[in-house]
Amino acid sequence: MARRHSLLTRLLAMSVVVAGCSIGATAWLAAQSTSGAITREIGETLATDAKIYDSLLGHAATHPRWSGVQRLVTDLSEQTGRRITLTTTARAPIADSGGPQDPPLPQTPSAVVDPLAVDAVLKPDAAASGIDQRAVGPYLLTPEERDTSRALARRQLECMRGSGERGEIVERPNGRSVVRVVDDVPESTVAQVPAREQAPRPTEPPSAVPVEEAAICAEPAVPTxxxxxxxxxxxxxxxxxxxxxxxxxxxxxxxxxxxxxxxxxxxxxxxxxxxxxxxxxASYVSGPAQLYITKPGGDEPAALSTVGISRIVWTAAAVLVLTIGVTALAASKLVRPIHAVTSAARKMGDGDRSARVDTRARGEIGELATAFNTMSAQIERTERQRKTLVSDVAHELRTPLVNVRGWLEAAQDGVATLDQPLVASLLEETLLLQHLIDDLQDLALADAGKLRVHTEPLHTGAILDQVAAAHRGRAEADGVELAVIVDGDPDLSADPARLRQALGNLVSNALRHSPEGGRVTLWARREGEEVLIDVSDTGTGIDAESLPHIFDRFWRAEKSRGRAGGGSGLGLAITHHLVDVHGGHIEVRSTLGEGTTFTIRLRADRNPGS
The missing domain is CATH 1.10.8 (Helicase, Ruva Protein; domain 3)
Known part of the structure; x- marks a missing residue:
């Protein structure tokens, strides 16, 4: 009996080891396979979108009209398997690779194709001016000028080779041939070096080269x-x-x-x-066009690779076989949760990102179920964030752009005078746009607590006046009173641009949800060692159930604060990060039908005179 108990103990121990190792392997394979598939899918999507954008941008840069772009759109659609649609800014169709069976286009375009305003996100190597280098317009050389330029470049290259230097002839988009010096590259590989569009580097005539030959080497480029x-x-x-x-x-x-x-x-x-x-x-390139990139037949999410799921299923099957061989009791306890994980994994592989594991198992299997549920929720959230990324960015950029446009239209119509203070205000709004873009790029750093700010002593009243001035035009247009109250003009130490951005988001939200005849108030005061800034409105208010979620990224309340109202759910999340990085705190109070008040608490400046 003792021997049987001893054998049973050893078998149970072996069963536990095998089951534990197998479950750990299953969890690792599930995480690795799924995360790898997601990474590949996102990478392929971004690469494909960038390729389509660059091809269409090249067409626009070299053609004065879009009339012949349908052939290119069809070819790109066949190469990438995507539905590609080009429309004017008024959504009038230009070219479409889809058919009548495809659903209507989304409200927000994937990008705007404009060779005079290149999107640096989709084309990171774009020039600082934002003009596509392929747009040469009147600088395009005639065939005779091209031949002359090419002949001169050959003479310069021969001279350089005679002096021991290596180079290659590259052709600029306008047809001019120039010699590019190639450093520290074997001569056999010179032809493989990518050609950059730049002027030839000046070369010093070597002493071993005749004077007239050296003059050819140093001969400057003469404009045609x-x-x-x-x-x-x-x-x-x-x-x-x-x-x-x-x-x-x-x-x-x-x-x-x-x-x-x-x-x-x-x-x-x-x-x-x-x-x-x-x-x-402007007259040599095609006008701006909205680009829509969707999946043929709809925007259904693509299924993840089944390779990882296959490995998970085989590992789970091995766990079942080994466990059943050891003891039926262990098998009965292991089979149910493993089947639940396998079923959820299959559903997830079929495109159901809401699949979750419902089990009460403890130990390794319980941890696996928890890890799977966490992973599944993250995948679902990532998919949702990817689809709404363009609209979220547009929301954050819309407010300063509307302010700049409103003042410029007012100046154009003669309603406002384009004096120096107004120009300064418009310049500040333009700088705010750059800060907004930087914030969106640095959101990941904000989550890690590494968002950079440059603090300096500030007068709170001046900051509030600047924010109010930037939004006053919209407030007057909406029939909303915008007031600023400052008790004692307290001093604080903060980054002025980021503080204006945070307050601007709050004021923009307050104006959006305040009815005509309502009131939005900015109130600053000092309480102890803190400066309190309130942004309150007499708008629709927020229900108590929604209040805990208003600072969640990409979260939007229901009807009254939905996308139709202009919000994307990103502004308040950025505001929360900006207040946190200043070492402050933001809180909200709201009553349905009466209004909402956001309060920002920041440390007061202890040395306002320094």
Missing amino acids: ATEREATTALLALVDACLDRQGLGALAVDPASITSPEELPAGPEAQRCVDSAHREQL
Whole structure:
């Protein structure tokens, strides 16, 4: 009997070891396979979208109209398996690879294809000006000029090789051939080096080369008649812009410039150069078009790879076989939760991201079920975030853009005077746009507590006045009173741009949900060692059940605070991060039908005079 008990103990111990190891392997395979499939799917999607965007951008940069783009859209659709649709900004169709069986287009486009305003997210190598380098317009050389440029480049390359340097001939988008110096690359691989569109690097004539040959090596690029004419026209536009801003004209000789990138300009003048370049190219490129990239037949999520699921099923089957061989009791306890995990995994592989494991098992299997449920919830959340990313970004950028547009339209209509304070306010809104983009890119750092801020002593009243000025136009248009109350103008230490962004999000939400005749109030005061800033409205209010979730990323309340009202659920989450990174705290009070009050608590500046 003792021997039987001893054998049973050893078998049970072996069963526990095998089951534990198998369950651990199952959990690891499930996590690795599923996360790997998600990573590959997201990577392939981003790469495909970037390829489609770049191809269409190239067409727009080299064609003055979209009329011949249908062939390109059809080819790209066949290559990528996506439905590709181009429309005007008024949603009038330009080209569509889909058919009548496809559902209507989504409300928000995937991107805007504009060669004069390149999306740096989809095309990271875009020029700082935002103009696609393939858009050359009047700088396009004639065939004779191309041949002359190519012949000169060959002479320079031969001279360089005679002096021991290595190089290659590359052709710019406008047809000009230039010599590029290749450093530290074996001569056999020179032809494989990617060609960058840049002017040849000046070379010093070596002592071993004859004087006339050295002159060929150092011979500067001489603009063609086409380039001189285009540069002259461009300089006229640039000088007109500089004159409007009270700046002097560029002292540039068109006979020394071969491309707009060579114009010497400081930060102020560069804006005029970019603006003039866009104006010059406008008639040579296609107009902006909205791009929609969807799946043929609908926007159903693609099923994940079944390779990981197959491994999970085989591992789970091995656990069952080994456990049944050891004891029926252990098998009965292991089979049920393993079947639950397997069933949920199969559902998830079939596209059901809401699949969850319902089991009361403890130990390793319980941990596996918990890990699977957590992973499944994360996958579902990731899918939802990916689909709404474009609209979320648009929400955050919309507010400052509307403010800038509103003031500019008011100035154009003569309602407002385009004086220096207004220009300064518009410039601040433009800078806020850049901060918004940086915030969206750094949200992951914010979650880790690494979001960077640059604090400085501030007057709270000045900050509130700036925020109110930026939103006053919208408030007046909506018939809402926007008031600022400052008790004693307390001082605090904070990042002015990020604080304006946080308050701007709150004011924007308050205006959005306040009816005509309502009131939005910004109230600042000091209580002890803290500065309190309230943003209150007399709007629709938030129900008590929704209050705990309003700062969740991508969360939106129901009808009254849904997407139809303009919110995407990202603004309050960013505001919460911005307050946290300042070491402060934000809280909210609301009553349905009466209004909502957000209170930001920040540390007061202990040395306001320093």
